[in-house]
Amino acid sequence: MSSFAGSQIPQLSIRNDHVTEPLRVRAIMLDWAGTTVDHGSVAPVAALQTLFAQHGISLSIEDARRDMGLLKRDHIRAILGLPGVRAKWAAETGREPIEADVQSLFEEFGPLQMEIIAQHSTLIPGVVETVKEWQSRGWRIGSSTGYTRSMLEPVQAQAALEGYRPDASVCPDEVGAGRPAPWMLMKNAQLLGVYPPSTCVKIGDTVIDVVEGKNAGMWTIGLTKTGNLVGVNQKQWEQLPEASKKERLKDAESALIKAGADYVAEDLASCNEALAEIEERLNHK
Structure with a gap:
């Protein structure tokens, strides 16, 4: 279930041949560890x-x-x-x-x-199915990371074997700076041929992911359960008492919203509600 953080709507205008077109989500930019792989980062x-x-x-x-x-x-x-x-x-x-x-x-x-x-590159449950469904809608999938290209390569190769293949990936050593600079996201958008930034959504599990997305002018969704702020692997999560789970999720949500996240969800598979609301808000009159 997603949480709405009450942010301001980004710039919402795009024109083509002097005809205003309805806006829709065109691309989703995903983090790696804690978002698509390595539950708990x-x-x-x-x-x-x-x-x-x-x-x-x-x-x-x-x-x-x-x-x-x-x-x-x-x-x-x-x-x-x-x-x-x-x-x-x-x-x-x-x-x-x-x-x-x-x-x-x-x-x-x-x-x-x-x-x-190599020991912690397993895909988070639901990622493959969720991403394939998004791609079937025509949404392009980009990715950014705190890893250099040489560090990301084995992670990306393992993810591909398991069925997750983003349409683009950019590392900080390829654009001259890492987060919170927006350059990785902007390069992804260029590679994917998508604009304006308000039609892109950045999804990640850290405060710095959110700041990166905001600096790029994109919508942002912060992830709690699978990410750095909760900080446990899947088995550890399943063994936590319910009260501890609720407290950890609440603390993570609070930190992400404080950082400026437009929405918060537990994991990637739980983002559809937020994405639907983003498309609705893009065309709100």
Whole structure:
């Protein structure tokens, strides 16, 4: 079930040969980990914790998840900037972290992430059926991510084997910057040949996904149950007490709405209600 966040309607005009045409959703831009694969966005957390452990630093799950969705170099920089981590780094190395440390850690992170991704690239239930149904409506499917292209390739290959094939995918290293910059989404739109941005919907599970979508002028749907803000894999989710599930979903929804999400849903398969409302609002007189 989706939640409406009461946002303002984006610019709603498009003309072709001087004739105003009814607007409809033309493309949906999807995140990867926590949205289409890797229920709970487990792989990035595991890789980051392993990375920092190799340098004598025990990284909490909360600190690993805080800035999830950023390009991993930027994510590592943000982690090093946290007061607790900064102090631990200084205790281990005798100095506070510098930019060279960010680059060094990022280079170490790649192989770790590649190894761990293979264990956490399973498609989230309902993704294949949902995306195929959307494509049958004529909606194009784009994708953006915090992974570089080399990190995404094994994830995308595994997803294809399981039946999920977006029509376009763009990584931050291909456009010069990661989220919250809108360039990945804009490049997706160009590759898919869709415009204006108000006919596109960005769906993702992190606060930074929402900000990325808003910066691109697109509608945004934030996901709770399968994503980073709830932060558990499918088996763990099923074992949680109902009261804990409700509390986690409520907290995740609150964070996504605060970030500016137009709608919130539990998972990708639950987005149809929100998408129907977006099309209705696009043509609201």
